Each structure stands twice: as structure tokens, then as C-alpha cells.
Amino acid sequence: MAKERAFGPHQLAEWLGIEPRHVRRAETRGLIPPPDVGDERWSVGLAKTLPDRVEEILSVVGDENYGEAQGAGKTGRRQPAKGDAFGPHQLASELDLQRWQVGRAEQRGLLPPPDVDGKRWSREVVDGLRERVAEIREELGDHPGLGSIDAAKHLAGRTELEVEREDVRMLAGQGHLRPVGEFRGYPMFSLESLDGLDGELVAAVVDERQRWMERSVTAKEAAALLGWSAGRFEVAAERNGLAPGRLGRYDRAEVEGLPERDRERGEGQG
Structure with missing residues (x-):
């Protein structure tokens, strides 16, 4: 009997049309399930659940060119999937926004609620939003922010301290970090807020955790x-x-x- 096909990280990335770094980051953030074949590879059955989620995955792991590449066509814009209404991905392409910016704008009330089936925006609403795109971009910035794991890595690189996810959570709990948004209920922190943290403050939090561990x-x-x-x-x-x-x-x-x-x-x- 032939051995069932399975994907390593590079094979899965190629199969999904993304890069290996995206697979690694997506797995770390729980966007891709752990390998189910020998803890190293993904089965065909599991892999087949992922193609429809590629846009969602890349909107979080930071591929800034994906939306433009996928949205490009004869007219330079992706056409709405159903009639003249736009889902979140189509809306992002139509307004020249990143997918994460649409989700963040919804969370902050910068976009009106979807007026078609509670899931999509009508052409009329979308046309009315065009003049507000610059305002939305200015409000949200050009980076979606980092989850607590990546935020810890970012702080570790900046401070040369052994910063861990729990330290980021403690800093947020103490009011030193404020989330700029969330993904699946988990807070996301802006690069500006992370870079604005005082190094001595971060060191004190890290030291407190390490002493407690001891x-x-x-x-x-x-x-x-x-x-x-x-x-x-x-x-x-x-x-x-x-x-x-x-x-x-x-x-x-x-x-x-x-x-x-x-x-x-x-x-x-x-």
C-alpha cells in the first residue's frame, strides 16, 4: 500500500502558495494546527482545511503584498464574489486597505456594520467609505501589531533581556501596554507601544518573574x-x-x- 502523502513545512508552504516563514509564524500563533504526522508533517486531510484560510492567515502574519497580488486582475481590483456586495477581503481590496485594517476598523467602529446579510457591505456603503480611507489608515497605522509571543520576542531583541509571554501580559495588566486590537480574543500590541516601554521597567518585570520561578x-x-x-x-x-x-x-x-x-x-x- 502506498504511503499517504504528507507535507513538511516547506512543502506545505509551496502547496498553499505562501512562504515557509508564514507557515512557521502561523503555527506559532495557532492559525495552523500542529503537525499530525509524526509531529513533523501535516497530513493531506489536515492540509486541505487550509487553502480557504490563506488570506486570513497572511493578514495576521504580515504579508503586506498578498492582498495586492491576489486583488490584481484586469481591472486591478478583485470583483465582489456575490453580486455587488463586498466581504471583508473584497472590501480591503476595493479600498486598497490590508485585510487586518478592515478587521481593526470594524472593532473600533471606523466602519459601519455590514448591511448585506450582516456579513457584507453594499456598493453604496463602500462608495461612501472611499473618502475616509486616509483617515482609517492614519488611525490604524501600517502594522497590525504583535501578539504576546511575538511581542516578547520583539522586546527581548530590543532590551537583550529574557522576555517571555508572561512578562508582556504582566506589563499589559499593570497598564503599561494597551492593546491596539485583538485576534480571536487575544490582544495585539503596537510596535510603537512596545518600543516606548522603559527598559528598566521591562527589566523589573522580567526579574520579578524569574525570582518567582526560583x-x-x-x-x-x-x-x-x-x-x-x-x-x-x-x-x-x-x-x-x-x-x-x-x-x-x-x-x-x-x-x-x-x-x-x-x-x-x-x-x-x-
Whole structure:
């Protein structure tokens, strides 16, 4: 029996008409499922779910030329798929915007709601938007922003610190970073806001996380530290009000004191 066809990253990229870097970034952001053949390749069945999502994927991973290449034709613009109404991709091409700019403009109320089936914009509405394109571009900028993983990499490159995703989340939680938009519920941060962060502030957040990692343990590590089973630790921790802290980790000192607290609690109820 012939071996079923499967795609490595380069083969998948060529098959989808994109570049390997797009595949890598899309996989990191969860836009492409993990390989399902030996953890290294994608099966044909899984790969066939992706061609219809190429535009969505590239709108996020930053291919600025894709919309122009796909929209180019005899008239230089992609024609609407159905009648004289425009979906998000067609609207982006018609107004010479990037696909992410259309989505971001919707989120910020810079575009009216779709007036055709709740999904598309009529020709009348689109024609009325043409004079606002410059305003939309100025408001949104020319970069979609970075998710927390890529934002951490960006900060690490700028500060030469070991910045991780959790540090970006902490900076946002403290109000030092404000999302410029979101993708599938996840915040996106502008390059300007990331580059505007004070290096000492970033260093303090990184240092705080690293110190917490040093003095904390996972539930599995806590059970091993005490010589207990995972179940015994979880029951004893809950019974004594020992809850995990940041990153789902437990304070090592509190874990070490858990046996005595549990014993005293048992004696007090006896």
C-alpha cells in the first residue's frame, strides 16, 4: 500500500502558495494546527482545511503584498464574489486597505456594520467609505501589531533581556501596554507601544518573574518535594487553603510547611 502523502513545512508552504516563514509564524500563533504526522508533517486531510484560510492567515502574519497580488486582475481590483456586495477581503481590496485594517476598523467602529446579510457591505456603503480611507489608515497605522509571543520576542531583541509571554501580559495588566486590537480574543500590541516601554521597567518585570520561578514549584514538583502522590498534595493543599499563584505555581516555602499545617489541622479536628 502506498504511503499517504504528507507535507513538511516547506512543502506545505509551496502547496498553499505562501512562504515557509508564514507557515512557521502561523503555527506559532495557532492559525495552523500542529503537525499530525509524526509531529513533523501535516497530513493531506489536515492540509486541505487550509487553502480557504490563506488570506486570513497572511493578514495576521504580515504579508503586506498578498492582498495586492491576489486583488490584481484586469481591472486591478478583485470583483465582489456575490453580486455587488463586498466581504471583508473584497472590501480591503476595493479600498486598497490590508485585510487586518478592515478587521481593526470594524472593532473600533471606523466602519459601519455590514448591511448585506450582516456579513457584507453594499456598493453604496463602500462608495461612501472611499473618502475616509486616509483617515482609517492614519488611525490604524501600517502594522497590525504583535501578539504576546511575538511581542516578547520583539522586546527581548530590543532590551537583550529574557522576555517571555508572561512578562508582556504582566506589563499589559499593570497598564503599561494597551492593546491596539485583538485576534480571536487575544490582544495585539503596537510596535510603537512596545518600543516606548522603559527598559528598566521591562527589566523589573522580567526579574520579578524569574525570582518567582526560583522560589516556586509546580504541583508535580511540590508533590515530589514532599514525597507525596499528586493526589495527596492536591487534596492537602486545597484542605489547607494553599492556592497556586502566578503561572499556576506554588510558593516553595508554603509547600514545605504544608505537612505540618495539615498535621496540626488534623489534630485540631481530632
